[in-house]
Each structure stands twice: as C-alpha cells, then as structure tokens.
Amino acid sequence: AAGVIQSPRHLIKEKRETATLKCYPIPRHDTVYWYQQGPGQDPQFLISFYEKMQSDKGSIPDRFSAQQFSDYHSELNMSSLELGDSALYFCASSLGLGQGAHGYTFGSGTRLTVV
Amino acid sequence: KNQVEQSPQSLIILEGKNCTLQCNYTVSPFSNLRWYKQDTGRGPVSLTIMTFSENTKSNGRYTATLDADTKQSSLHITASQLSDSASYICVVRDNFNKFYFGSGTKLNVKP
Numbered sequence: 001a002a003g004v005i006q007s008p009r010h011l012i013k014e015k016r017e018t019a020t021l022k023c024y025p026i027p028r029h030d031t032v033y034w035y036q037q038g039p040g041q042d043p044q045f046l047i048s049f050y051e052k053m054q055s056d057k058g059s060i061p062d063r064f065s066a067q068q069f070s071d072y073h074s075e076l077n078m079s080s081l082e083l084g085d086s087a088l089y090f091c092a093s094s095l096g097l098g099q100g101a102h103g104y105t106f107g108s109g110t111r112l113t114v115v
Numbered sequence: 116k117n118q119v120e121q122s123p124q125s126l127i128i129l130e131g132k133n134c135t136l137q138c139n140y141t142v143s144p145f146s147n148l149r150w151y152k153q154d155t156g157r158g159p160v161s162l163t164i165m166t167f168s169e170n171t172k173s174n175g176r177y178t179a180t181l182d183a184d185t186k187q188s189s190l191h192i193t194a195s196q197l198s199d200s201a202s203y204i205c206v207v208r209d210n211f212n213k214f215y216f217g218s219g220t221k222l223n224v225k226p
Contacts, residue, residue, distance in 0.1 A: 043206075048156050048157060049156070055157060094202070103121075104218050106216045
C-alpha cells in the first residue's frame with residue numbers, strides 16, 4: 001500500500017539559507033499535518049491543511065510557511081534557517097470527511113541539519 | 116519491527132455511553148506511551164503520557180491503562196459527549212527518542 005512520501009529524506013543547509021520540504025499524502029487523503037521533532041524533544045505540531053486551506057496552526061515560526069496544492073501534496077518552506085531549526089520534520093495525512101479509511105499515516109520524516 | 120497498531124479503526128457510539136480504544140505495540144526498548152485527541156485538520160491534544168511503571172492514569176473522563184508486559188494500552192472514555200468525536204492517536208516513544216505513531220481510531224459520538 002502506498003504510504004506518505006516525504007522528500008528529501010535528508011537535507012543539509014547553512015544558516016540563513018532556505019529549505020523546502022515536500023509531503024505527498026496517501027492517495028485520496030485530503031488533510032496534511034506537519035510536525036517538528038528537535039533533538040531529544042517530543043514532536044511539536046506546526047500546521048495543518050484540509051482541502052488546500054490551512055485548518056490549524058501550532059508552533060510554526062513566522063520564518064516558515066506552508067501550503068497544500070491542488071493535488072493535495074504539501075510543501076513546508078523554511079527561510080532564514082537557524083541552527084535551532086535542525087530537526088526531524090514529520091508529515092502525516094488523513095481523510096478528513098466522508099467514508100472509508102480515516103486513519104492517520106505518518107511519513108518517515110525529513111531530517112534537516114543546519115550548519 | 117517496531118509497530119503501533121490501534122483498534123478499532125473507527126467507532127460510533129451514542130452520547131453518554133462508554134467506550135474503550137486499544138493500542139498494541141511492539142516498540143522496544145520502550146520509553147513512554149501517549150494518547151492524543153486530534154480533530155480533523157487540527158493539531159493534536161495530549162490526553163495522557165504513561166511510562167513503564169504506570170498502569171493507570173486518568174484525565175477527567177479519559178482513563179488510560181498500560182500493560183508493559185503484554186505491550187498493550189487502552190483508552191477508556193466515560194460518559195461520552197458529542198465533543199469527544201475525534202481521532203485518538205497512540206504514540207510510543209523508544210529509548211532512542213524515536214516516535215512510532217498508530218493510525219488512530221476515529222470516534223463518532225452521536226446524539
């Protein structure tokens with residue numbers, strides 16, 4: 001079965017650079033969630049989208065932005081990167097409304113290292 | 116292989132009734148287990164966190180149990196309310212700070 005695809009798997013950037021992380025949800029899933037897990041920390045909810053509209057916002061810094069596209073994939077854009085942005089970024093997808101599978105599926109994450 | 120499995124996948128109950136959600140895991144070495152409530156499209160809300168030595172923990176109408184020997188946890192909701200309608204996700208953390216997510220149980224409480 002298809003899973004949530006995140007790309008890239010690993011990313012190394014320098015301070016003040018920008019990075020774009022991508023998340024491709026399970027086919028037919030219309031809801032996407034982004035989480036950030038810093039070293040030794042619990043995952044923190046960043047932002048979510050339902051039907052291409054932002055549905056909730058967590059602890060996402062102003063330097064970050066995200067959107068969900070017409071094909072339901074989502075991109076997390078990170079600018080002016082700081083050393084503290086080094087973390088594992090998870091994406092999850094689910095089917096928001098309607099019948100069928102409602103389970104959440106998490107991607108394996110993108111590990112961002114800022115040097 | 117480290118996994119977290121939740122059951123049932125979805126559940127419909129009448130308002131005022133009780134229900135129990137299950138979480139079985141194979142994650143090792145085990146650090147802790149959390150239950151989250153998540154409304155569609157919204158961020159998760161932590162309900163309970165349980166460590167190896169804890170068997171039961173309550174948070175209002177929510178009571179979580181953990182059997183570390185059988186690697187099973189349950190979340191019991193008492194006197195359900197319409198606002199309990201949400202997905203409940205079980206997340207297990209290992210000793211290497213890696214998190215394993217269940218696919219959730221979608222609870223629908225009907226009047």
